Amino acid sequence: MNTKFSDYFKENFFQDEENLNVFLNSLTKKLKKTIRINTSKISVEELKKRMFEQDYILTPTFQKNVFYIEKWENPDKEEKKLGTTLEHLLWYFYVQELWASSSVFYLANWEIDKTPHLILDMAASPGWKTTQLSEYYPDSFIVANEFDSSRTKQLIMNIERLWATNIWITNYNWQYLGRISNTFDKVLLDAPCSWEWTGFKTLEALKFWNIKNVKKISELQKKLFESGLNSLKVWWEMLYSTCTMNEFENEWVVEYIKEKHPWSFEILFEKRFWPHIDETWWFFVCKIKKLKEIEYRSSKKEELFNENIKNLTRWEESIMNNFGKEFWINFDNFELLKYSNEIIIINKKHPYNEISGRIYFFKLGQRIGKIEEWQFVPNYYIWRDFWILKIPKYEIKTEQELDIYLKWAEIWENLEFIKWKKIVWDYVQLIYNSVSVWLWKISSEWTIKNYFPKSWFRK
Ligand SMILES: C[S@@+](CC[C@H](N)C(=O)[O-])C[C@H]1O[C@@H](n2cnc3c(N)ncnc32)[C@H](O)[C@@H]1O
The missing domain is CATH 3.10.450.220 (Nuclear Transport Factor 2; Chain: A,)
Structure with missing residues (x-):
């Protein structure tokens, strides 16, 4: 264990050795797996039933749509990974840690909100919280910003997979975001942080923890917080979250902006989640309400619509x-x-x-x-989005058959069925369990080209 890390936490949070050890020991504890159910696509009851048939049991967490998931032993059945189930493929659920789904949960006051809002997700990639925003705010418009362009690919993939037409992507640093004043009804700032949380994956990661790095990243967080606050409309709400526990990246970022812009916002809710108490990874959330406009200068000008x-x-x-x-x-x-x-x-x-x-x-x-x-x-x-009535349907009969297609096999069989259909249309819609799974293109050699995106295939 990196003593700089343990000393910091002892000094600032745990007076006695025993409490400190309970905390430090909890870092290596395995946490229960959780999934988030996409209730815009399936009801909780229906998913529970489907997963139970595949030997999974779901039990509730403090969030309505998030469940602990466990597999009960069934020696007769082959182990199937969660990520390869049809339900996952159809985006009925996401494997998401409890802490990771909490930011949007608190921002949205735990409820699906059908009012059309304008929402900014300031640090979006890979998009777990962006896609969650789109579930909680189905009729809102979400600007998902990711500063690091190499990370936008993953963001796009997740959004397309979800078929979330209400999310558009921008690629800006904080100076650019800051020029859009008093515009958004909701802002989510899931800030880039010092990666303290990776301590949960391996304590090795904490080897590099030092206060200098922490202070450095907190300077960026302050800038992001300030530009987020500027972009928020008065009387509306912003949620700031990090997956760290030190004060520099959390309370003191909020305090700093409060002092710089007095009376500009009030704190509605602030909580630090501890692994040994809350049984989650560590994280911090702070929800604020903007009370008045702030003085904010950006050297950048607003840009026009993408001319392309x-x-x-x-x-x-x-x-x-x-x-x-x-x-x-x-x-x-x-x-x-x-x-x-x-x-x-x-x-x-x-x-x-x-x-x-x-x-x-x-x-x-x-x-x-x-x-x-x-x-x-x-x-x-x-x-x-469109049930294309005229496209012929092909019904997959068994899970084994589905498995073959999900492994991106080209299909040579069943062509008799398909042949006469090609006269009408070049595509076949693939149905499994009354769910439309995908679209196939029939080639001129009478094989069916599997159009499943490669990134979704089962290994
Ligand atoms: C904690 S991650 C966001 C995770 C994401 N909200 C999710 O739930 O999938 C922080 C993100 O901030 C981005 N970032 C880094 N520097 C930034 C900056 N200067 N401005 C905006 N975003 C930045 C990182 O590339 C990273 O994708």
């Missing part, structure tokens, strides 16, 4: 209309835009207009296909 994103031309509109008519898809509730030759779809009910002209989006809406050689070629995402 274009409205459809007349003939492109007519191609999309014809496609809609032919396959009975109604695009009335959506705005269609174009990026390069990709068609992007935006749900009109989300309040994106309040922000879309003021910020440069790295990714917006959801891609649904391309216009190529005067026709629309849908991509594999379209099946989920």
Whole structure:
């Protein structure tokens, strides 16, 4: 154990040796696994039932949608990893630590909120909390910012997998975010931190813990906090969280901004979660309410809408209309835009207009296909939002068969069934357990190309 680490905690939090040891010992304790149920896709009861059939038992935590998950021994059944279950694949649940799902839980006051808000997630990647925001605020519009562009790929993947059309991505540092004053109804700042939490993975990680690093990162946190506060509307709420326990990155960041901008906000809730008391990884949350505008200067100017994103031309509109008519898809509730030759779809009910002209989006809406050689070629995402009546369906009968497809096999069998369908359409919609799983493309050699994204495959 790094003595700098243990001495700091002894000095600041634990007066006696015994309490300190209880805390230090808890660091290596294995914590119970938890999952977060996506109730916009499945009810808790239905998921419990499905998982029970696969030998999993779910028990409640203090969060309504989050459950401890345990497998009971069943020697007759082959071990199947949670991440490879169909339910996971369909985004019915996510494996997420209890602490990680807490920030959004507190921001949203534990309830699904159907009012259309404008929300900023300041440090979003890989997107666990962003996708959770989209569940808790289904009719809101979420700007997910990730400063490190190498981490945006994972963020995009998670958002596309969730099919969350209300999340758009930006790629800014705090100075840029700060120029958008008094705009958002909710701000989530899940701040970059000193990685203290990795102590839970291995105590080795704490070897590098030192107060100098901690102080350095707290300077960045203060800047982020201040720019987040500036971007928040008066009377609205921001949640600040870290997965560290030292005071420099937590209470003292909040205190610093409070002193710098007196009476600008009040603290609604503040809590430090301890591993030996709360049985979670350590983390800190602080929820505030903005009381007045702050004086904030940013050297950066607001930017215009991404010029590469274009409205459809007349003939492109007519191609999309014809496609809609032919396959009975109604695009009335959506705005269609174009990026390069990709068609992007935006749900009109989300309040994106309040922000879309003021910020440069790295990714917006959801891609649904391309216009190529005067026709629309849908991509594999379209099946989920639109039940395309005219596309033939193929019913997978067994879990074993599903497993083959999820391992990205090309399909050579069952072609008799498919053959005559190709006369109508090049795609087949894949159904399992009354759930639409994916879309296949039939090639000209009569094989079926498996369009499952590679990152989702079972190993
Ligand atoms: C704790 S992680 C966020 C985890 C994420 N909220 C989730 O739940 O999946 C912090 C993120 O802040 C990003 N970050 C680092 N420096 C930043 C900066 N200067 N401005 C904004 N974000 C930054 C990191 O790249 C990292 O993705």
